[in-house]
Amino acid sequence: MHRALVERAKGGDREAFDALARLVGDQCMAIAFRILRDADRADDAVQAALISAWRQLRALRNPDAFEPWLHRILTNECYAEARRRTRFQAEIRVLPTMAGHAESTEILTINDRDQLERAFRRLTLEQRAVLVFHHYVGLSLPEVAVHLGIPIGTVKSRLHHATAALRASLEADSRTPSLSQERLA
Amino acid sequence: MSTTRDPNQIIKAFLEEGVNELPDRSFDAVRTAIDQTRQWAVVGPWKEPQIMTATRFALIAAAIAVFAIVAIRFLPVSNVGPAPAPSPVATPVPTPSPTPRSLLVTPNGPTPIEAGTYLVGDPFLVPLTFTVPNGWTGNIGGPNAVFLQKAVGSANVSFTVQQSLYADACHFSAGLLSPTPGPAASDLATALAAMPGLTSTTPADVSINGYSGKQVTLTAPTNTSGCDLAPDGLFRLWQLPLGATEEIGAGSTERLWVVDVGSQRLVIQTSEWPGETEADKGEANAIVGSVVLPPHS
Numbered sequence: 001m002h003r004a005l006v007e008r009a010k011g012g013d014r015e016a017f018d019a020l021a022r023l024v025g026d027q028c029m030a031i032a033f034r035i036l037r038d039a040d041r042a043d044d045a046v047q048a049a050l051i052s053a054w055r056q057l058r059a060l061r062n063p064d065a066f067e068p069w070l071h072r073i074l075t076n077e078c079y080a081e082a083r084r085r086t087r088f089q090a091e092i093r094v095l096p097t098m099a100g101h102a103e104s105t106e107i108l109t110i111n112d113r114d115q116l117e118r119a120f121r122r123l124t125l126e127q128r129a130v131l132v133f134h135h136y137v138g139l140s141l142p143e144v145a146v147h148l149g150i151p152i153g154t155v156k157s158r159l160h161h162a163t164a165a166l167r168a169s170l171e172a173d174s175r176t177p178s179l180s181q182e183r184l185a
Numbered sequence: 186m187s188t189t190r191d192p193n194q195i196i197k198a199f200l201e202e203g204v205n206e207l208p209d210r211s212f213d214a215v216r217t218a219i220d221q222t223r224q225w226a227v228v229g230p231w232k233e234p235q236i237m238t239a240t241r242f243a244l245i246a247a248a249i250a251v252f253a254i255v256a257i258r259f260l261p262v263s264n265v266g267p268a269p270a271p272s273p274v275a276t277p278v279p280t281p282s283p284t285p286r287s288l289l290v291t292p293n294g295p296t297p298i299e300a301g302t303y304l305v306g307d308p309f310l311v312p313l314t315f316t317v318p319n320g321w322t323g324n325i326g327g328p329n330a331v332f333l334q335k336a337v338g339s340a341n342v343s344f345t346v347q348q349s350l351y352a353d354a355c356h357f358s359a360g361l362l363s364p365t366p367g368p369a370a371s372d373l374a375t376a377l378a379a380m381p382g383l384t385s386t387t388p389a390d391v392s393i394n395g396y397s398g399k400q401v402t403l404t405a406p407t408n409t410s411g412c413d414l415a416p417d418g419l420f421r422l423w424q425l426p427l428g429a430t431e432e433i434g435a436g437s438t439e440r441l442w443v444v445d446v447g448s449q450r451l452v453i454q455t456s457e458w459p460g461e462t463e464a465d466k467g468e469a470n471a472i473v474g475s476v477v478l479p480p481h482s
Contacts, residue, residue, distance in 0.1 A: 025211070026206050028207065039204045046207055047211055047218070055222055055223075055225050056224075116195070
């Protein structure tokens with residue numbers, strides 16, 4: 001889809017890369033936010049990934065492979081961003097905005113969201129990335145392996161452990177009265 | 186809540202929520218950054234699209250062999266303290282005793298390298314050592330060049346041999362300079378200083394560990410109107426036999442040391458791009474200042 005722009009950008013055309021960045025930037029932001037669970041960190045990671053992609057673009061031999069190639073860079077920038085910030089930043093939870101909740105309210109209860117948020121943050125970044133590319137981006141497991149640059153067996157293992165952890169949090173929630181219920185009682 | 190609901194569906198719904206747009210200011214910041222950032226050069230025979238398959242395989246095999254030799258020689262030999270003050274003439278450092286520690290340098294692009302002093306043997310006729318601080322990448326893709334670049338930012342240093350100069354930095358379509366400059370370092374420095382489209386200093390005598398050469402500084406104009414620049418929008422200075430190129434951007438300054446080393450002309454290069462920080466400039470200058478060639482007999 002972006003082949004012509006990638007070809008031009010590979011040749012050093014900054015306008016083409018700018019157009020390319022505007023085409024893929026929102027998706028990159030969505031992925032980075034879901035891995036990092038923080039809009040500011042995700043913003044920084046996406047900017048770093050796009051600049052890094054520009055610098056390395058000449059090394060991309062197949063323009064059709066731009067998207068998985070960019071996703072590998074983005075994921076690594078997310079890992080790097082998380083490591084940078086955890087050195088000096090206290091953990092502050094960023095609650096999702098209410099606007100974003102409207103779409104899935106029927107499926108996702110407030111308790112689900114709270115439990116999943118906590119459980120998701122306990123996952124490793126590598127596990128989060130697999131979950132995001134599989135469940136959010138909608139890639140098959142072999143595609144996730146390509147986009148993350150890891151073996152398919154590793155994808156399956158990370159997905160298994162991550163899913164088990166999230167399911168466990170939901171099941172625990174179903175067995176434990178919520179804080180609001182305790183207060184009402 | 187009920188446990189009969191599909192957990193996968195709940196997880197998907199959870200992941201659907203959240204931020205989906207990169208702010209406009211972030212797109213603008215990326216654009217500003219790439220305007221001040223040049224793409225990394227990639228060196229390799231795959232940049233020659235017209236080469237026949239058998240020749241291509243032979244060149245790749247040769248490149249791998251050379252790369253293996255270079256990678257072995259390009260080993261960290263010691264770590265040093267604070268970076269020395271920038272100087273066009275390298276300051277000798279004690280001859281390090283090599284510590285066989287592998288360093289992954291690929292022909293596909295820059296690879297992060299640890300801070301320390303490194304030795305480059307082949308393809309240069311004499312071993313060259315240099316010291317890098319943290320946060321730099323190395324790229325040895327062929328037999329003619331070593332590229333060092335700050336991982337974040339535009340600061341860069343390179344060591345190259347076998348340059349083929351372009352005739353006119355402002356008019357890429359003019360092609361390569363013909364006739365080619367004479368074999369001495371002074372010939373190349375004079376040709377660089379005379380390259381149309383750029384402002385240059387008069388080549389000055391320099392000596393690095395007894396090897397004589399010339400230092401010249403080139404500056405590209407900020408206004409590129411009337412220029413027919415290379416496809417990457419930059420002022421092309423030279424290319425190497427396997428396709429790597431050297432260029433500078435509008436408003437950038439390129440400092441070059443051209444040194445006669447045996448039968449080769451070694452060019453040490455560092456450039457300053459608009460917006461480059463003083464700290465990055467200092468690191469690049471320190472790398473240039475750390476270059477050591479073995480005593481000239």
